[in-house]
Amino acid sequence: MFKRILVVCTGNICRSPIAEALLKKLLPELVIESAGTAVTKSNLTDAPAHPYSEQICTENHLDISDHNARQLSPELCDGFDLILVMSHEHIEEVALLSPGSRGKTMLIGQWIGLGDIEDPILKPKTSFDTLYQTLFRATNTWAKKLS
Template sequence: MFDRILVVCTANICRSPVAEALLKANLPNHVIESAGTMVASSNLLNARAHQHSQGVCAEHGFDISGHSARQLTPELCGQFDLILVMSHEHVDEVALLSPGSRGKTMLLGQWIGQGDIDDPVHQPKASFDVLFHTLVRATTAWVKKLT
């Protein structure tokens, strides 16, 4: 049913690359990708994942060093069955960009009772450690719902 999953955050360098890696590890028969709502306007097209996101992933056996940030587009939204976002604001942004995608856009933190998963972009590494564990809980809950 949900074979193609897109994970969305703001710049596609902190949260969504980590969540993408976690989902890929647990849903090997699914297509899982990520994008950001403000990649182009932040001049981050093709940027690598944030160094702290890469570091925390590496500490837990995930390699996201090949990640390349990309902008969310209406065409991209149309290619996926489920769009998982980090915040209520992202839900609204996806709906504005691709009105037909609103019904398939859900909060990543929904099943763990967390509406928004905060962006740690200008925070110390400790915030990325907390983010990683939050994303593990959120993606694990989604994997249970999807399998």
């Protein structure tokens, strides 16, 4: 049984904060957090969620206003039972960073037939609307599998 779930994207400001909020609402008994593979490199440490991510969450009655981006680390990977990532590239990045975590790393979109969930950074709000709908479907399917 999974008790601790980590959601991973690249900058931890667009995709993973939304997915984290959705999973927290669906699975309140579990510990759910998020991180990014390139937070430090992108100079995003402690950055708030992207304004469109925050807006789309607010429109859907989710609050990510106190989100702070953080860098994925081997220690962080070790502390979770399941790591949900947005792309095949993230699977490889997790495996390089924490080889022992490869077996517990899965695509968040796998149960809805999606390999990669595209990063909407630098795109219009409509891309974030689409992202939200995709993550809504993916997280609801994961919640059913984990319940």
